[in-house]
Amino acid sequence: METSVPPGKEVLIAVMGVTGAGKSYFVREVSGHQEVKKGTSQVESYSFQHAGSTITLVDTPGFNDTTRTDTEVLAEICQWTSKTYKEERLLSGIIYLHRITDVRMDSSAVKNLRTFQKLCGxxxxxxxxxxxxxWSKVTDQAEGEMRERDLCGERNFWGILLEKGATLQRFHGTRESGLKLIDQLVPKQPEALDIQDQIVTQKRTIIETDAGQCINEDLIEQEKRYREEIESLERERQAAVDEKDDQMKELIAEEQAKAQEKLEKAAAEKRRLAEMHAEEMRKRDIEKQREEERRKEEQREAQAKLEKAEAEKRRKEEQHAEELRKQQEREERRIKAEQERAAAEANRLAALHAAQIREQQEREARARREAQEKAAAEARRLEELHAAQIREQQERDARLRIEEQEKAAAEARRLEAIHRENLERSRRNRDRGGIGIRIGPIGFKIRF
Structure with a gap:
């Protein structure tokens, strides 16, 4: 199940561990998704926003699940990790949970841890x-810390993983405690798991992976151990039969039945792993066959495309040659037409030039005639104007002489009047007693 969240930087973190270690609780408490159920039987992821990033916690089933075999769990994990690897979504970290309350690490936990190591790389x-x-269930803190030291100090447990780079942490059951772990994983460079590289890149089947080999080897060891146990119990049962100890015989028979059931379960899981390998190989063969068919089909298509391309090339070459021939003919016609147009234009221009020369000569002749006529007319006009000016001057001179004569006559008359007046005045003055006036040509004097 994938939850929808706003886009952002995704930090992908897987939560792993044995069944009952608290994987689902961790995911539910830290992510806030209350729908997370305890004891998940398949890989499920839950996303939430934290510190500007999209945190995706992946809840995984444990390898010692009572409802599913380790082979089925590994197949589930392989399917999910292969899918995310193809999507280029790499894990930024893995939080591997272990109950501190466990007094000792049992064989299933050791097997789980060994498979986990092979799965990671x-x-x-x-x-x-x-x-x-x-840790809240630990009554004696010192005892819990001692168990933690035992886990880290034992190479068969966590010691070897810590030596190879893993980090020891504690989860105290709160969201804050879980977020502190996540905050440390956010800046880490995402890494591909060995199982992802082996399944997707190297094209291995599950049994061919390191984790698959680990499970297969453990199943072989279980078969051997259960057979030996059954044989030993059979000897004990036979001894009880010989001793006629029916109660012991029944107890041994019950133990034999349990061992036989475990043997059959291990054998069934081993067969299932082999069947998965065979199925993967069959799918691979089918895919290979399909790939070969696709390759052949692609080759046929490529050959058909090549032949089609060559035919198209020939057609285009022929078309191109035909176009070139037509173009050459068009060019020759165009050049011929251009030459004819050029010759016609030259003739037209020559005729036009001759016409222009004739027209220019006619214009020049007309201009000369017009200039001569204008010069003659101007000469006549100037002569007439000169004669008119002479006549006007003569008339003005005549008028001036007449005016001067009239003015002289008027002046004479005026002087004569003055003279008469002066004579009259002089006469009157003599009569009165002695004042005489002499009138000259231009004035008069008074004598006493």
């Missing part, structure tokens, strides 16, 4: 947090 261990849980 060395490079991814740098991003692994080996995290103890359920």
């Amino acid at each position: 060395r490079s991814a261990l740098r991003n692994v947090f080996l995290t103890t849980t359920q």
Whole structure:
């Protein structure tokens, strides 16, 4: 199940560990998704926003699940990790949970841890947090810390993982405690798991992976151990028969039945792993066959395309040659037409030039005639004007002489009048007694 969140930087973190270690509780408490159920049987992821990033916690089933075999769990994990690897979504970290309340690490936990190590690979261990849980149930803190030291000091347990780069952490059951772990994983460089590289890149089947080999080897060991146990119990049962100890015989028979059931379960899981390998190989063969068919089909299509391309090339070459021939003919016609147009234009221009010369000569002749006529007319006009000016001058001179004569006559008359007046005045003056006036040509004098 994938939850929808706003886009942002995704930090992908897987939560792993044995069944009952608190994986689902961790995911539910830290992510806030209350729908997370305890004891998940399949890989489920839950996303939430934290510190500007999209945190995706991946809840995984444990390898010692009572309802599913380790082979089925590994197949589930392989399917999910392969899908995310193809999507280029790498894990930024793995939080591996272990109950601190466990007095000792049983065989299933050791097997789980060994498979986990093979699943991760060395490079991814740098991003692994080996995290103890359920510290609130530890009554003696010193005892819990001693168990933690035992886990870290034992190479068969966590010691070897810590040596290869894993980090020891604690989860105290709160969201704040879980977010502190996540805050440490956010800046880490995402790493591909060995199982992802082996399944997707190297094209291995599950049994061919390191984790698959680990499970297969454990199943072989279980078969051997259960057979030996059954044989030993059979000897004990036979001894009880010989001793006629019916009660012991029944107890041994019950133990034999349990061992036989475990043997059959291990054998069935081993067969299932082999069947998965065979199925993968069959799918691979089918895919290979399909790929070969696709390759052949692609070759046929490529050959058909090549032949089509060659035919198209020939057609285009022929078309091009035909176009070139037509173009050459068009060019020749165009050049011929251009030459004819050029000759016609030259003739037209020559005729036009001759016409222009004739027209120019006619214009010049007309201009000369017009100039001569204008000069003659101007000469006549000037002569007439000169004669008119002479006549006007003569008339003006005549008028001036007449005016001067009239003015002289008027002046004479005026002087004569003055003279007469003066004579009259002089006469009157003599009569009165002695004042005489002499009138000259231009004035008069008074004598006493």
